Amino acid sequence: MSKNRLLEKEGFAALVLRLRAEGISDIDLLTSVEQTPRSLFVPPQFVENAYSRRTIPIECGSFLEGVDTAVRTLHHLRLKRGQRVLEVGTGSGFTAAVMARIAERVLTVDRYKTLVANAQRRMEQLSIRNVIIRHADGSAGMPGEGTFDRILVTAAFESMPRFYADQLVSGGSMIAPLIVGENQCRLVRLTKTGSRFEREELFEVPYQPIVPQLSAQL
Numbered sequence: 001m002s003k004n005r006l007l008e009k010e011g012f013a014a015l016v017l018r019l020r021a022e023g024i025s026d027i028d029l030l031t032s033v034e035q036t037p038r039s040l041f042v043p044p045q046f047v048e049n050a051y052s053r054r055t056i057p058i059e060c061g062s063f064l065e066g067v068d069t070a071v072r073t074l075h076h077l078r079l080k081r082g083q084r085v086l087e088v089g090t091g092s093g094f095t096a097a098v099m100a101r102i103a104e105r106v107l108t109v110d111r112y113k114t115l116v117a118n119a120q121r122r123m124e125q126l127s128i129r130n131v132i133i134r135h136a137d138g139s140a141g142m143p144g145e146g147t148f149d150r151i152l153v154t155a156a157f158e159s160m161p162r163f164y165a166d167q168l169v170s171g172g173s174m175i176a177p178l179i180v181g182e183n184q185c186r187l188v189r190l191t192k193t194g195s196r197f198e199r200e201e202l203f204e205v206p207y208q209p210i211v212p213q214l215s216a217q218l
Contacts, residue, residue, distance in 0.1 A: 004039050004047060011038070011051025015067055024075045032101035033071055040122055041092040060112040064092050069205060071098075076189055076202050077150055077175055079103055086145070086167065088138035089154030093119030096131050099152075106131045107145060109138040148172060156185050168192045177205050 012034055019025070038050040042064060046056045053066035064070075074095060079085065085103045087096050090110035096119065100106045108131060110116050116135045123131050136142070138153075143166075151164055151174035158179050168174060173191040180186050187202040 004037075007048060007050065008037050008039055011067075015051050015071070018068060019071060019075075022072070024072065026075060028081075028102055029071065029074055029079070029098075032098045033067075035101055036094065036097045036126070038067060038094060040125065041094040041097075058092050059114050059118065062091055062112065062115060064094065065205065070095055072203070073152070073175060073187060073205075074098060076187070077152055078173070079150055083149035084147075085150045085152065086138075086142055086148040087152045087154070090115055090119045090133055091154060093122050093131075093133070095152065095154075096133070097123065097126060097128055100128050100131045103150075104130065107134070107142060107148075108132070109134045109136040109142060111135070111137055142167065150174065151176075153177070165190075165192060165197070170194055175202070 015033070016030060019030070039047045042050045042056050043058060049056060051067050053068045055066055056064040058064050077099075079099055079102045081102060082104045083102075085099050085106045087099070087106060087108035090096060090108040092115070093108070096106050096108040108119070110119070110133070113135050116133050120133050123133070139155075145167070147167055147169045149169055149172045151168060151172075153164075153174065153176035156177040156179050164174055170192055173189055175187060175189050177185045178188045185205050187205050189200045189202055191198045191200075
């Protein structure tokens with residue numbers, strides 16, 4: 001067995017134990033994570049940290065959140081078979097690849113061309129065909145793309161963005177980081193029922209503030 005394959009097996013096994021201790025044991029989700037080799041999504045010098053809780057720097061000054069945070073976020077997204085997902089902030093492409101194994105279609109956008117190109121290459125390596133990756137400014141969502149069952153935003157807002165509401169189906173939900181204090185950020189889930197929203201605060205996360213209109217320059 002190759003060193004990378006061994007690291008994958010050991011890293012995933014340790015992750016499952018940590019997640020189970022937190023009460024996360026969703027078989028569909030864990031199977032999707034297992035089928036998505038995380039070492040493919042981290043820079044080569046960080047392969048040994050692929051399954052750690054640490055934040056890993058990637059290109060364009062972006063980062064890959066620790067694997068525990070990524071999977072915990074997807075657990076709270078409550079993704080189901082046949083759903084359409086919008087992800088704002090492709091990053092390495094790891095979460096889009098995991099979601100694609102459950103959802104019917106994932107549209108993911110990023111403001112950095114380099115990240116979009118690298119994520120596209122990884123999807124091709126994994127033969128994932130139901131992820132559409134676009135170079136776009138997703139700070140106002142993706143109007144004109146119809147509605148989504150789930151929206152996942154990785155860049156932080158100072159107040160919960162209401163304009164995403166029109167892009168969610170009734171009964172749909174979105175997760176986004178919200179800046180709640182200086183250098184403090186909390187993941188929040190909004191669930192849409194008719195024209196009303198139920199808001200739940202989930203847990204603290206590292207953050208990158210969202211920068212509107214940046215993709216045009218990059």
